[in-house]
Amino acid sequence: MSFACDTCPVRDRAACSVLDESERQALAAAGRIRDIGRGDILFHAGDEMTACATLISGALKVTSIDPDGEERILALVHPSGFIGEMFQPFAQFDVVALTDSKLCTFSRANMDGAIERFPSLARALLRRSQEDLHRAHLLLQLTGKHSANEKVGSLLLAMAQAASDSPCHPAALFDLPLSRGEMANMLGLTIETVSRQLSRLEKSGIIRREGARGIALLDPARLRLSGISPAVGPIVSH
Amino acid sequence: MSFACDTCPVRDRAACSVLDESERQALAAAGRIRDIGRGDILFHAGDEMTACATLISGALKVTSIDPDGEERILALVHPSGFIGEMFQPFAQFDVVALTDSKLCTFSRANMDGAIERFPSLARALLRRSQEDLHRAHLLLQLTGKHSANEKVGSLLLAMAQAASDSPCHPAALFDLPLSRGEMANMLGLTIETVSRQLSRLEKSGIIRREGARGIALLDPARLRLSGISPAVGPIVSH
DNA sequence: CGGAGGTTTGACCACACTCAAGCTGCGTGG
DNA sequence: CCACGCAGCTTGAGTGTGGTCAAACCTCCG
Numbered sequence: 351m352s353f354a355c356d357t358c359p360v361r362d363r364a365a366c367s368v369l370d371e372s373e374r375q376a377l378a379a380a381g382r383i384r385d386i387g388r389g390d391i392l393f394h395a396g397d398e399m400t401a402c403a404t405l406i407s408g409a410l411k412v413t414s415i416d417p418d419g420e421e422r423i424l425a426l427v428h429p430s431g432f433i434g435e436m437f438q439p440f441a442q443f444d445v446v447a448l449t450d451s452k453l454c455t456f457s458r459a460n461m462d463g464a465i466e467r468f469p470s471l472a473r474a475l476l477r478r479s480q481e482d483l484h485r486a487h488l489l490l491q492l493t494g495k496h497s498a499n500e501k502v503g504s505l506l507l508a509m510a511q512a513a514s515d516s517p518c519h520p521a522a523l524f525d526l527p528l529s530r531g532e533m534a535n536m537l538g539l540t541i542e543t544v545s546r547q548l549s550r551l552e553k554s555g556i557i558r559r560e561g562a563r564g565i566a567l568l569d570p571a572r573l574r575l576s577g578i579s580p581a582v583g584p585i586v587s588h
Numbered sequence: 589m590s591f592a593c594d595t596c597p598v599r600d601r602a603a604c605s606v607l608d609e610s611e612r613q614a615l616a617a618a619g620r621i622r623d624i625g626r627g628d629i630l631f632h633a634g635d636e637m638t639a640c641a642t643l644i645s646g647a648l649k650v651t652s653i654d655p656d657g658e659e660r661i662l663a664l665v666h667p668s669g670f671i672g673e674m675f676q677p678f679a680q681f682d683v684v685a686l687t688d689s690k691l692c693t694f695s696r697a698n699m700d701g702a703i704e705r706f707p708s709l710a711r712a713l714l715r716r717s718q719e720d721l722h723r724a725h726l727l728l729q730l731t732g733k734h735s736a737n738e739k740v741g742s743l744l745l746a747m748a749q750a751a752s753d754s755p756c757h758p759a760a761l762f763d764l765p766l767s768r769g770e771m772a773n774m775l776g777l778t779i780e781t782v783s784r785q786l787s788r789l790e791k792s793g794i795i796r797r798e799g800a801r802g803i804a805l806l807d808p809a810r811l812r813l814s815g816i817s818p819a820v821g822p823i824v825s826h
Numbered sequence: 827c828g829g830a831g832g833t834t835t836g837a838c839c840a841c842a843c844t845c846a847a848g849c850t851g852c853g854t855g856g
Numbered sequence: 857c858c859a860c861g862c863a864g865c866t867t868g869a870g871t872g873t874g875g876t877c878a879a880a881c882c883t884c885c886g
Contacts, residue, residue, distance in 0.1 A: 414729060422732045424725045435722070437715045442722060465711065472710040473703065477675045479717040484673075484680060486724035487662040491652060493731050494660050494776045496875085498842065530865065538732045538776075543842055545866055562851070562865065734843090736874065768833065781874055783834055800833065800883070 354383055358454070360430035364404045368474040377468075380460035384453045392433070392445040392453070399441050400458050402434020408451025409527045414443045423536045425486060426527070428512060432478050436461065448527045493538050501537040502547040503573050506557065510567055520570055525563045592621055596692070598668035602642045606712040615706075618698035622691045630671070630683040630691070637679050638696050640672020646689025647765045652681045661774045663724060664765070666750060670716050674699065686765045731776050739775040740785040741811050744795065748805055758808055763801045 355361055355378050366377055384403070386392060392403070395414060410427040424443060427433055433445055436458075456464075465472045492508075495501050509527070510520030526533070534544045551557045556573050558566040567573065593599055593616050604612055622641070624630060630641070633652060648665040662681060665671055671683055674696075694702070703710045730746075733739050747765070748758030764771070772782045789795045794811050796804040805811065 412725075414725065416729055416733075422729050424728050435718060437718055438722075443725065465714075466707070469704070469707040469710060472707060472714055476703075476710055476714040476717055479714060479721060480673060480675055483717060483721045483724060484676075486721060486728065487650075487652065487681070490662050490724065490728055490731065491654055491660050493728065494773075495654075496776075535732075538734075540843060541865080542844085542867085546842090549866075778875060779833080780835085780876085784874090787834075 354378065354381075354454075358406060360404065360406055363430035364454075365432050365471065365474045365478055366404065368470045369468060373468050373471075377456075377464050377471075380464070381454045381456050384455050385450070386447045386453065387450050388447055390447045392447065393441045393443070395441050395444050397441050399435055399438055401455050402432065402436065402458065402461050403453040403455040405429050405431045405433065406452040406454055409448040410451060411446050411448050411528075411532065412443050413446060421535060423532060425482070425489070426512075432475065434458075434461070436465075436475070448532075489536070493536070498537075498539055498543050498547050499550075501539060502533070502544055503551070505533060505537060506551075506565065506567075507570070507573055510565070510570070520567060523560075523564070523566045526565060592616065592619075592692075596644060598642065598644055601668035602692075603670050603709065603712045603716055604642065606708045607706060611706050611709075615694075615702050615709075618702070619692045619694050622693050623688070624685045624691065625688050626685055628685045630685065631679045631681070633679050633682050635679050637673055637676055639693050640670065640674065640696065640699050641691040641693040643667050643669045643671065644690040644692055647686040648689060649684050649686050649766075649770065650681050651684060659773060661770060663720065663727070664750075670713065672696075672699070674703075674713070686770075727774070731774070736775075736777055736781050736785050737788075739777060740771070740782055741789070743771060743775060744789075744803065744805075745808070745811055748803070748808070758805060761798075761802070761804045764803060 355366075355374060358364075361367060366374055369377060383406075386408075392410065393399070393401075405427050407429050410431075410433065411423050412425040412427065412433075413421050413423050415421055426448075427445075435442060465475070488508075492501060492504050495504065507520060510522075510524060511517075513524035514521035528536070530541045530544050533539075534541045537544070548557070548559060551573070552559055554572075556567075556569045558568055560566055593604075593612060596602075599605060604615055607615060621644075624646075630648065631637070631639075643665050645667050648669075648671065649661050650663040650665065650671075651659050651661050653659055664686075665683075673680060703713070730739060730742050733742065745758060748760075748762060749755075751762035752759035766774070768779045768782050771777075772779045775782070786795070786797060789811070790797055792810075794805075794807045796806055798804055
């Protein structure tokens with residue numbers, strides 16, 4: 351297991367990166383690598399909350415189903431992100447893989463123990479949790495925008511940032527991890543409206559669509575203007 | 589200062605309640621009680637983040653101003669709630685008093701020290717932070733609802749819960765801490781639409797308005813139906 | 827009493843939703 | 857290899873809800 355850590359692609363970005371080598375090994379002994387496929391459900395709302403995990407690769411969505419049966423996407427999780435409601439007996443939300451994903455999972459009991467023993471881990475998780483909160487606030491800002499125009503533009507920009515390695519500049523060419531329906535869902539719009547806005551952006555030469563999921567950013571500056579919102583920032587957790 | 593703790597109305601709900609008596613006294617020695625008036629700004633986005641605080645009484649709103657100058661309410665804070673982005677050098681958001689409020693403030697340095705020395709405090713803050721995150725998700729659900737109808741209904745219900753002492757049952761008669769503009773803002777609606785929905789609810793006998801801020805809940809059950817959303821839950825932090 | 831800020835109500839209009847029809851990409855099987 | 861089917865996406869036409877603009881109305885305070 352310590353071998354897994356040695357080659358772990360998120361070893362110096364994940365929560366466990368704050369641990370020293372011996373602490374990390376102790377934690378790793380309790381961790382289990384798990385692979386899940388696109389569409390697989392990691393946690394299901396209402397289930398007993400017996401585990402938590404760090405995402406190693408892939409992408410997840412956090413959703414809830416409201417009473418009338420509508421799904422609602424609350425957050426996206428990207429590699430190095432941490433998933434787990436440590437203080438709730440039952441899961442409040444569904445967590446579903448958007449793409450094939452690899453995780454490092456821990457039983458709730460083991461993680462609770464680790465938090466007790468390694469105060470720096472508690473602080474790292476606190477920091478991460480506050481960052482998640484910040485991202486939720488950014489998403490809230492996004493959904494609060496009035497025009498469909500701005501919403502779609504801002505989301506595209508956020509996805510471009512997330513797809514890019516360099517933290518500041520958006521990727522010029524990337525694949526959306528979300529379907530039209532999922533985008534619509536996040537923005538509080540309908541599939542058709544999202545699709546129409548993308549068409550509009552393409553017609554005005556700001557983007558180009560490459561197949562159903564691919565996006566080429568031709569003119570990020572105008573996206574920022576037409577869609578307003580100078581960088582609502584990365585909405586994804588990583 | 590330890591005297592202040594003895595009579596503190598939130599002494600067994602706030603983050604510091606996890607400390608034992610000697611720890612609490614050590615923390616209290618670093619705390620300062622502060623009174624602020626309605627509309628006063630506690631933190632201002634962009635300011636250096638040199639302090640954090642527990643709300644003792646009153647109510648706060650957390651807002652951000654997006655580039656086009658629109659305010660957006662991201663969260664409400666009620667007594668025993670904790671405010672402070674512990675890991676950001678600069679404040680990301682404004683924090684403003686909705687009513688006259690009393691706070692127990694700590695310098696950033698002191699709080700960082702306390703977190704180091706008292707691991708249980710770090711855990712308490714982590715828990716609180718995850719609860720805040722949960723509430724942000726609930727608010728996200730609320731703003732995602734399609735009809736203005738549902739949004740206003742759900743918000744009323746949430747405010748009624750927050751105003752009530754008993755955790756489950758909504759208060760039958762209470763004052764809204766928010767102006768129409770602030771409600772509209774939270775829900776992604778306009779002032780006029782919020783006002784119209786309230787009129788509609790009043791006409792159908794579900795609520796009665798008492799002055800500008802007062803609300804009497806005549807028929808919470810129908811509010812829940814007409815506004816749907818079986819208890820989106822308390823959106824306020826406490 | 828007067829003024830100001832917040833609230834309510836109305837008339838009108840636009841933007842996004844609904845419904846419905848094609849279209850594209852893709853995997854399966856003949 | 858093409859035919860088929862399916863799911864997701866795009867596009868169109870018509871409607872309705874909530875936005876915009878504007879005026880009247882409270883309520884609180886000086």
